[in-house]
Amino acid sequence: MNSVLSQEEINALLNETFAKNPSEKEEDPKQILTPLEVDTLGEISNISMGSAATALSSLLGKRVDITTPNVEVTTLTEVRSKYTKPYVVVDVNYNKGLVGTNTLIIQTYDAGVIVDLMMGGDGSNPSMELNDLHLSAVGEAMNQMMGASSTSLSQVLSMRIDISPPMLDLYELQEYDFHLGDDDKVVKMSFHVVIKDLIDSEMMQLIPISFAKNLVDELMKNNGISETQPTIAPPIVTYQEERTAPRRQDISNEAENRHSFNEGKNQQQVEVTPVEYPKFSQGNAHSIGQTNLDLILDVGLQLSVELGRTNKKIKDILELSNGSIIELDKLAGEPVDILVNGKLLAKGEVVVIDENFGVRVTEIVSPLERVRSLK
Structure with missing residues (x-):
């Protein structure tokens, strides 16, 4: 039996030694x-x-x-x-x-x-x-x-x-x-x-x-x-589709019911016209309401950003001069208020865009908070 190790066996032993001592x-x-x-x-x-x-x-x-x-x-x-x-x-x-x-x-x-x-x-x-x-x-x-x-x-x-x-x-x-x-x-x-x-x-x-x-x-x-939110999205879409399908089926069933109802009423012609009129008036009201909504979409609103507020005495106001510092009720880094026509809509942080100031919206104020801001 040959006791001399080949070069391959020596390399294998060296590699094993290094593997056992990674530190x-x-x-x-x-x-x-x-x-x-x-x-x-x-x-x-x-x-x-x-x-x-x-x-x-x-x-x-x-x-x-x-x-x-x-x-x-x-x-x-x-x-x-x-x-x-x-x-x-x-x-x-x-x-x-x-x-x-x-x-x-x-x-x-x-x-x-x-x-x-x-x-x-x-x-x-x-x-x-x-x-x-x-x-x-x-x-x-x-x-x-x-x-x-x-x-x-x-x-x-x-x-x-x-x-x-x-x-x-x-x-x-x-x-x-x-x-x-x-x-x-x-x-x-x-x-x-x-x-x-x-x-x-x-x-x-x-x-x-x-x-x-x-x-x-x-x-x-x-x-x-x-x-994980994208994995939830497909069921939501499916759920909406499932909701839409029955609604279409209900509409078709309702149309069939109306048809059968009208056929029954044709034998009593006195009641046919009063039944049909409310349906037409509801459809017209919906289209008119949608038209009115479209008309106001181009109405301009004033959007302003309020950095903060404070109350000063007349004496303090009269003493203001160049370089005077006015302390506001907002803390450093606190979100600023975004107002639409003077009403609180959202909160955000001030950013610099090119050479102009801007605001990044960070929170849309809830309807309850909007009501509280009006008090």
Whole structure:
């Protein structure tokens, strides 16, 4: 018997050894999230940061464009080695609905432009040294942005989401404590931010892998519910067809009954005419009603969007001047009211379309709520 192993047997033994020890293989960081999960995170961020851009645009009075994010898995070591200068670091903690931390990293120059615009400047001469007052102004802008972002996120995930007030300061990333290990994997989402003639740079979000997977799982859960709806649709169509068929049969039966009834009544001609007239009058009334409805379809209605309301004393009104700020009864990120001829019809969120403001309808108000709004 030959005790020497052939090359094929050696290869088979080596392959078996590697198969029994998969932990020895180095894990590729890019494979922690599947391509579907990466795309899902990109879509979630695109929606939430779109709302944040709208809020910032309203606050600054300038058009703000934020592109679709570039999503990648990396480590804190790689982030710190690539981004070396000081940044404004904003931490947002999600404490209801979702649990996790979202870290927003903004360039110092961009933060200075935002501060200058908020303080009445034109943004062309931003301060490069941010003091406590400047950071407080940036904090207010971030509060508005993240409030709008969490509102849109709650609508996407169909759950209530509460966040803590953003905490921010000026840091070098090498010194900042992310509460994670340097080799821990994080998801980095990079956005291209443009404010015409003022800002054209990158904004970055960092979230832990566990939080990212939680976001994806919640969205997939909602998609799972919606994906079952098409399977329900065919029975509905069938049910409508089944409902339609008996109605046609009833109509034909009714016609036969009328025919037999009229034949019976022909022997008593005095009663024939009174019986037939109501049928003709009902048909005419239906056609006239439909005609009237068609006539009003082209009537113009005034549609307006109400950002909010407030009550002021005459003294306060007389003291208004350029730059005065009026606080409304709406919270940041709260849906605005859509009115038709002054009557509440729906609720929505403000969006920017090209260079104009618009509104995206998020909820049609129920008839009961419309009645309550009239009281």
